[in-house]
Amino acid sequence: MKQAAYGFALFVFLALPPVARFLESVMIMHMHMQMPLLVIAGYMMARYFQLWFPGFLAKWNGNGIPGIVLFSIVVMYWNLPRAMDESLELAGSELFKFVSLTFLAGLPLRDSWQKVGYACRSTVFIGYMAISVALGLLYTIAPVQLCNNYLLIEQITLGWGFLTTAICMAVYVVYRLMIRHSEYE
Amino acid sequence: METTKLQLLKDKANRAMGINPSDALISKTYMFIAFAALLLGGILGLTQGLEKAGLITLPEWLTYYQVLTAHGFLLVIVLTAFFTIGYFYAGLSHTLGGLLPKVRTMAWIGFSLKIIGFPLVVVPVLLNDATVLYTFYPPMAASPWFYIGLVFIVLGVWMCAFGAFVQVASWRKRNKGQHVPILAFFATGVFVLLFFGSIGVTIEVLTIIPWAFGWTDTINVMVSRTLFWSFAHTLVNIWYLTAASAWYVIVPKVIGGRRFSDVLTRFVIIALVITNIPGGFHHQIIDPGISLAIKFMHVFMSLVISVPSMMTAYAMFSVFERRGRELGGRGLIGWFKRMPWGDVRFLAPFIAMAAFIPGGAGGIVQSTNQLNQVVHNTMWVVGHFHLTVGTTVMLTFFGISYWLIPYISKRVLTPKINKLGVITTIIWTVGMALMSISMHTVGLLGAPRRTSYTTYGDSATAASWDPYIIVLAIGGTLLMIGVILQAYAVFHLMFRAPKGETEFPIADVEENASETPYWTERWGRTIFLMLLLIAMAYVIPLVDMIVNAPPGSPPFRTW
Structure with a gap:
């Protein structure tokens, strides 16, 4: 339960106007820091919901697939340049960002991750790696601004952020493929 | 079962008979070179100190900056690298039941690569063709052979790092589910840092070589400096981690005590490995071309490294105090006198x-x-x-x-x-x-x-x-x-x-020590986190330096 409290504290901290404004002032921090942190806040708070609403989660997310699908849809939506732009322009969209990434992405991710099988987990991981490559290429190659709110240089920086994230993920995938834990543990 | 018994017997024999002569020869050779470099580097250090004080005048054929370059190179690169490798290879041999034959071969290949590299580095310095100081970043340009020599040295170090990884992996396969002995764990951390930390400087040197040969006209100075410091600062912490391994593991035994918490020790190593490489930016804190916000972020990232250092300070003095009191030391500082x-x-x-x-x-x-x-x-x-x-x-x-x-x-x-x-x-x-x-x-x-x-x-x-x-x-x-x-x-x-x-x-772990969690052995995860942090630290400034690059600099010979 302590973890859920920390998650809630993180959520409140991220929602403080100066913190939110600061993180949103730089494109890569908006997408690669604020958004993942919101997911992490939800992930930490999930413990509370798992303990207090076990029936609800068992009914709607019994095998973990609905939760993973919900997580994937929400995360994919927030990868759209237009969605990020809108959150800076419309208060409703900003509110939706905080609520969706925390409670519709982070929370179901935790509840589902242990329930789904290895194949599903690998698909999500590799899928996200592929999206990172695609978005990385899009942001680094696109000759025009994709977001009204951010300059081209910030867009290129974010593109490289995606590409380096994908590289890290690829290193991890190669490591998992080459090294079997069962040989060592 | 039989294999485990055999291994235990082998370990016991190793302990009783001392180090395998073939393993000893590797460490002895590395130590010999390290201390020969100390002697030579020391003489050069004194020479430049006396010149700087105006007490001696150097002959025409030898300049202050040549001496400074050689002094830095011998002590900062040769001495430390050879000592670290010699020390940890002896540690791996002792704690992991002797080096594998292929690991020995790798250590010798690494040694040969470094020995090929040295004359390529030293001769241009002696000929006054590489008076670029040991930091060697552009726009000062040395003879291209100086940089080619550096490439060989890096390849030699990598070979030793891979040898250590092979050794540790093989031990883990033979000892399923066990924690790698603490000194071998330190060695793993150091070699992980040596490998990943030197990738940046390798890229830098590979861009300098065509520039020094004149095949490319200009070079991006800021990028070169950034890549250099990503390595050089890591190198500093590699020395520190090597020294800390002796503080945590060896010194408690020397004083007859036990070592501090195994969990904390392994946590300190992991924390240093993850947070280390981005620390390089604080060496560039007054460089132009890096925004204040980025510099501020890196001050924070640099200071994070002091957290495991503080833990180390606490752990060490705790070990000393406990041992001092066991020996009868009383009062606030009485234990101190018993050391x-x-x-x-x-x-x-x-x-x-x-x-x-x-x-x-x-x-x-x-x-x-x-x-x-x-x-x-x-x-x-x-x-x-x-x-x-x-x-x-x-x-x-x-x-x-x-x-x-x-x-x-x-x-x-x-x-x-x-x-x-x-x-x-x-x-x-x-x-x-x-x-x-x-x-x-x-x-x-x-x-x-x-x-x-x-x-x-x-x-x-x-x-x-x-x-x-x-x-x-x-x-x-x-x-x-x-x-x-x-x-x-x-x-x-x-x-x-x-x-x-x-x-x-x-030293043995303390009695009633809490069990070390197994996640500490998951090096893949540690390296993944380390790479993520490096990406977070370097993407913004490097993209800025490359996209908004000035025309670039031609090579300069300032001496």
Whole structure:
């Protein structure tokens, strides 16, 4: 339960106007820091919901697939340049960002991750790696601004952020493929 | 089952018989080169110190900056790299039941690559074609062969790193579910940092080579500097982690105590590995072309490294106090007096640790933007790294040498050599204190670093620095005596000391120690986090430096 409290504290901290404004002032921090942190806040708070609403989660997310699908849809939506732009322009969209990434992405991710099988987990991981490559290429190659709110240089920086994230993920995938834990543990 | 029994028997035999001669030869060769570099680098250090003080004039064919380049290269690259590899390979051999034949081969291939690289580096320096100081970043350009030599050295280091990984992986396969022995865990951390930390500088050197040959016209200076410091700062922490391995594992055994919490020790190693590489930015804190926000972020990232250092300080003094009280020490500092002050294997690393208190504080000063602006290009910085590398790291290495060299040479440390070691440590401490304090002070008064002797047109301000520079030269002379004594002790212990068996001192964990969680063994995860942090740290400034790059710089020969 302590973890859920920390998650809630993180959520409140991220929602403080100066913190939110600061993180949103730089494109890569908006997408690669604020958004993942919101997911992490939800992930930490999930413990509370798992303990207090076990029936609800068992009914709607019994095998973990609905939760993973919900997580994937929400995360994919927030990868759209237009969605990020809108959150800076419309208060409703900003509110939706905080609520969706925390409670519709982070929370179901935790509840589902242990329930789904290895194949599903690998698909999500590799899928996200592929999206990172695609978005990385899009942001680094696109000759025009994709977001009204951010300059081209910030867009290129974010593109490289995606590409380096994908590289890290690829290193991890190669490591998992080459090294079997069962040989060592 | 049979294999495990056989392995246990082999381990027992290894412990009883000492190190395998083939493994010993590897460490002995590395140690020989390391201390030969100390001797040569020390002579060059004294030479440049006396020249800077205006006490000697160098001949026409040898310039101050040539000497400075060679001094830095021999002590900062050769000595530390060879010592680290020799020490950890002995540790891997001892704690993991002997090196595998293929690992031995890899160590020798690594050695050969480095030996091929050295003449390529040294000859241009001697010919005055590579007077670029050991930092070698553009726009100063050396002979291209100097950089090609560096590539060979890096490849040699990588080969040794991979050898260590193969050794550890093989041990883990043979000892399923067990924690890697702590010294081998330190070695893994150090070699992970050596490999990943040197990727940046390899990219830098590979872009410099065509530029130095004239195949490309210009180079991006900021990118080169950034890549260089991503490596050089990591190198600093590799030395620190190597020294810390002796503090955590060896020193408690030397004083007859037990080592501090295994969980904390492994956590400190993991934390240092993850947070280390981005620390390089604080060396560029007054560079143009990096925004203030990024510099601010990196001050934070640099200071994070001080957290595991603080943990280490606490752990060490806790071990000392516990042992001192076991030996009957009473009161607030009574335990302190019970320490084995006459044993060089304790005294040298203890002074090393003590020196890290002002050394670390000075490092925090330098990581702070405004304070760095006061000291950045002054002798203060030289004083700082003579305190950290020259004292904290070197004295720990000296302390290690008094048991490691006899261990790998199948000889013993005699009371006479121990006494010589104590005298060397005292001379080194006094010499380094004189030198470092005067460097810090004269730096605050404005004396620039990396400059040969000059009166600045008989300026009164410059003249006011002279007394400090003279103290610096006195300190340097004492250090030279220390270098000679230390080199003598090492070569004596290697070839002339009485034959016998010396223990490889590894302290046991404390009684009733809590169990170490297994996640500490998941190096894949640690490396993944490390890479993520590096990506977070470097993407924004590097993209800015490359996309908004100036025209670039042609090569310059400033000497």
